[in-house]
Amino acid sequence: xxxxxxxMEDCGFGIENAYNLLGYELDECHEPWEVDFxxxxxxxxxxxxxxxxxxxxxxxxxxxxxxxxxxxxxxxMETVPQFSARKKLEDE
Numbered sequence: 001x002x003x004x005x006x007x008m009e010d011c012g013f014g015i016e017n018a019y020n021l022l023g024y025e026l027d028e029c030h031e032p033w034e035v036d037f038x039x040x041x042x043x044x045x046x047x048x049x050x051x052x053x054x055x056x057x058x059x060x061x062x063x064x065x066x067x068x069x070x071x072x073x074x075x076x077m078e079t080v081p082q083f084s085a086r087k088k089l090e091d092e
Contacts, residue, residue, distance in 0.1 A: 001025035002066030006042035008052070009060040013072065018064055021045055026065045038063050039073035047077070 004026060005018035021042050026034060042061050046052035052059075057077035063070045 005064040007062045043075040
């Protein structure tokens with residue numbers, strides 16, 4: 001099992017700019033969908049913990065396992081509608 005790290009295009013690619021993706025590891029024999037999943041989790045971590053909410057999406061993310069690049073992935077952010085309501089006044 002290898003430690004997972006990621007670098008976002010906002011900060012520059014390469015292991016020297018990588019953040020740790022805590023709680024995730026990867027076997028040497030892994031499926032392609034597993035790395036896609038890690039790219040999504042990396043984007044989520046970046047959004048929540050590294051001011052990623054200020055970034056423009058979609059964004060590219062480079063995934064590393066044991067210090068070796070597994071590739072660059074394009075990650076898009078889906079928006080979640082949020083609604084608010086207020087009671088109308090009689091004259092509206």
